[in-house]
Amino acid sequence: MRPEILYPLFAPARSLPGIGPRLEKLVERLAGPKVIDLLWHLPSGLIDRRSRPKIAGAKDGEIATIEVSVGLHVPPRTKRLPYRVHVSDETGEMQLVFFNARPDYLAKLLPEGSRRIVSGRIEFYQGAPQMTHPDHIVGLDESAALPLLEPVYPLTAGLPLKSVQKALQAALPLLPDLPEWQNGPWLKANGWPAWRAALQAAHEPKSAADIAPDAPARARLAYDELLANQLALGLVRLRMKKLPGRSIAGDGRLRRKVEDALPFALTGAQARSLAEIDADMKAPHRMLRLLQGDVGSGKTVVALLAMLNAVESGFQAAMMAPTEILARQHHATLQPLCEAAGVRLALLTGREKGKPREEILSALETGGIDILVGTHALFQEDVAFKSLAIAVVDEQHRFGVHQRLMLTSKGGPGTDVLVMTATPIPRTLTLTAYGDMDVSKLDEKPPGRMPVDTRALPLDRLDEVVAGLPRALARGAQIYWVCPLVEESDLVDAAAAEERFKQLQATFGEIVGLVHGRMKTADKDAVMARFAAGEIKILVATTVIEVGVNVPSATVMIIEHAERFGLAQLHQLRGRVGRGTSKSSCLLLYQTPLGETAEARIKIMRETEDGFRIAEEDLRLRGAGELLGTRQSGLPNFRIADIEAQKELLAAAHDDARMIVDRDPELESERGKSLRTLLYLFERDEAIRYLRSG
Template sequence: MNGQPFQTPVEYLKGVGTARAEVLKKELGVKTLGDLLQHFPFRHIDRTRFYKIKDVQDDLPYVQVIARVTRKEILGEKHTKRLVAQVQDDTGVMELVWFQGIKWVEKNLTAGKAYILFGKPGSFNGKAQMSHPEFDLYGSEAAQRKGNLTLQPVYSSTEKLKQFTLDSKGIQKLVVGLLDQFAREITENLPLYIVNKFKLMARADAYRNFHFPEDANKLAEARHRLKFEELFLLQLKLLKNKVLHTQKFKGAIFDKVGPFFNEFYAHKLPFELTNAQKRVLKEIRQDTQRGVQMNRLLQGDVGSGKTVVALMSMLIAIDNGFQTCIMAPTEILASQHYQTIKSLVGDGFIEVALLTGSVKTKDRKIIHQKLENGELKILIGTHALIEDKVQYQNLGMVVIDEQHRFGVEQRSKLWRKNVIPPHVLVMTATPIPRTLAMTLYGDLDVSVIDELPAGRKPIKTVHLYESSRLRMFGLMKEEIAKGRQIYIVYPLIQESEKLDLKNLMDGFETISREFPLPQYRISVVYGKIKAEEKEYEMQRFVRGETQIMVATTVIEVGVNVPNASVMIIENAERFGLSQLHQLRGRVGRGAEQSYCILMSKDKLSADGRIRLNTMVKTNNGFEIAETDLQLRGPGNIEGTQQSGLLDLKVSDLTTDQELLMLCRKCVEDIFAVDPQLAAPEHQVLNMAFQDKNAGLSWNKIS
């Protein structure tokens, strides 16, 4: 498909024209011949199988029979007019009925002749019946041409398209015309040694057989070939970006580990590092010694110790004479990082500052001054860090937390804060399944912290129905008696904000009755209250002045209260898996046993039940992310919608994981021997980058 014909506007294809081209563009995004070729059927109807009339049952989706017309007649008047025909084979009799197109059927259906009949079976008065079946004269050329005795493609269409006779059949007709005219222009876009090594179907054959398969085996081969191509080209693009990045962006060399790192490691680190943390630090250390800008993603579950790894990496940068910063998406999260790092480094060790929109002008000026003269070594903040006024003397490392909340432009502004681009460490507490990480962040190196610090007890998760509410109250009283604190979280979904607020307020009243003053004190936090009021309530809870925090999901990120040991999630069936997992991560911060209680109504959807069962079964964020990927599909996982990378035509990241790994390895092997793709056999891959219809929209990849 490399070449001009497939970039031709679709209106120039025979049978399309301006009006149909416009509706194809609006409804399906089909603008060119290449787009039409890649509007693949979503299933195929098996027209190779024939039923005997005695075996036709009305619960079958469709059937195909060969039968002879024994009689036909038009019954009824005007509005009740219908054509009824009786057909039979050697096993029984069936009735056919048409309410529309009666004149055409009357003319083309001849008594005494045998036909191939195809349609949705039903029954009437105990007899087999088919309404509006397709029919072709048995043994005729037309029957063969129309796709009988084959796997017939079914294309997605819309009501608007059907007004232009572009239902599945209409689209099929256009694709037939396109292939008849241009199939020979579909050229190979993978090196022949790859095609041969993996026994892939030739590209032109794959397109033809995906649309109009000769048989089920050929369809499977065609699908495999096109999936391989799509995933291979995706990984090729991502890894080529990585190679270009390595060549283009030189990085500062951190060639020593000095007093800041050593002092912290020997005297300030409050716990033994896990093996996973040590491994990640080693990977970062190696990255920062190569003279190339580090571009690394650090994945780790809530509480796995990512912040300590980030801090120790920053201390290496500081030992080498550089400044560092952490950018977080919200003030709450930035403040939490500030508090955590301040408590880890203590006073008088290193200068740390917090810069957010709330910082007063006077304090802001001091921060700017200390940054410029190099006195300030660690700056933590929000988008405020990328303002033009913020100038560093020598920025060497940038840590970006929950980076999917920042745009590409915002991230690159930080890079430009130094002559040599700073090393970049991107952190996320949203565990991402491996296949998704390889697709979304395929141009980054990925590190994973997959174990929790020693002494942490796994959180016990329980699913309770409304009828067990008294049991929940009992557990709450037991924990408060031990001096612990409790979160109760209500869903907040914008469409039903009034209802949600009512639920929260009703819940607050119930809790207030069950836990009265002065023995118990309760904080309430939700999105609509003023920022200072929210902060006041949060701080009361942090200081232990209130035992229960009733809140919406505003506490999902950014609240760290080691003394809180119970997380109760009301209407848990209304939350997504990753959100449930994030909320659960607010407890279990101390050494005490913590609990997560999922409250739900009695009736649950199948997906809701799977979500809650998954939470009860495992604390592993990566297992949860895999289940989330299977339930929701990749396009709906947090932070992936805007990527444009998941607009895959034939592949599915939930089912094609092995194939993705294979393609990734294959591309890595190519770049290992030919990073410039200069070898003659790789010229075809360079062509794929130029070809808009190579199987992926490159312009969507940032």
């Protein structure tokens, strides 16, 4: 149960003044639905209204606060023109300018002949100063209420800055005094304030330096957030390790059959990773291991051999993929190998219904299926295994810790978990996303893989690219044409893809197909199946093809507006080609002029295919928030901490959390009890449920 002292912070944001039903939705989109979400939304800038010049001394572009006498009101002759109010002081005159103004409101706010203080940005128009829509207009008796330093917050369309400021001014007094959870000497060594003082100071910056990540108040809050993350992962890991596992050691008979059926020998990295997995499965506690491997490094084979270890010992295994396309693909890849070994393999997705589904469930429960591949349909209530010993989860960054736990509950407490990701992740992020796991790396490509020839061309040569497609088609190539990310919106992305599809179809006819995120799953799968079968030669797509689609005959990848994609995404997309033995190419089309970051990305893409190097570069260029592509990333979304700028804090939080878990695993000590409050504050409630007494 969340401590009562925190209740006011978890009230809905609409309970704050100024946030009505319309703004509530916008606040939720910007920060989240609760008061605490808004409190974690820190200022990104500062308006300084302390400059008090006379009109004659006001500079163009500066924010100025000026005491003026109100003169003539000049209403506009037509609707399109602004309403103007003449004001003056002893040194000169200027105009206040209002668009779409209500004359009665302005007459009341600025009565002719009155004295007022106006504050806003000065602009010179035809040589004379003016102030358009002053931020503040107050009488002389209200001057004390005028904010001289005003925090500026990141906003979303339709949400006024004033509303956010007003809500936060009401939220800050709700902050309770909480017992200190930081280690005293560490707090003192860094010169950090207490939690409540830190949050207040962060929302009331006195200078630009107070907004920097290393400002004491901000650094303190960032460390709190990182510590909550690391401690939660540490507690999950501890619980996983404590749960009795099964000691599983197969005799290798099925594995040998599969290895004999493979067209190539395992790479050194595959053999090493498999040895680590075997040791984990043999140990008496649960395995929780992350298998990181670049596109095409052979993760699926390693996962199959790990699952066979369980099957040889008389248990079942499950493999879960984030999409139906991927689940079907894994099933198709594993099928011939399982047949060679005489292993019973089945597939379960949302599409299996009625009698076929019942037959699968019945066979699963009686032990008639050895390995089940599926989507999150595997989580459903009616899915019961006879004896599940290992769960393999593919593309982990689409699943959270929560789903990891749900799947393992299917096999009872001892189920081993192997998570696979094709997104190479730098060490700092491995700590924040997978701190509860051990990590194996596949850093070699299987033999026979051809490098992909990567080139970049400006978009104004698009016609030449289209004109060159018949040559590629004549060689028997199949082509991916990826349309640009327009904005965080499937709708607009889909429209861009549809437009390109129409243009290419007009030239090439029925061999052009289209797939995007707004299509029904069954329709997407049907198009992908036709592409895999070679009926479709040119596939126009949005980034839905980023993960895992395997069509070895596709050898050309064209990415339009490559400058809009992150490095990890470009690398994932490029990984869709070069999967067979034919020479493959990737063409990055970009809009000129290229920004510095986009130019650096394209340069790295041309220099290397090493996913781990690309991931490190991507982190350096973009920061962690976006690293795994747009919204899907299941990486903890840090509200305050900036992983790249605060690497040292992350390392310190990691060590601190480890020490706490070693010394006080139940969080029973004085500091431990305060740390429980910290976990609740950052909504890491899941971790608290693992404490015996929590």
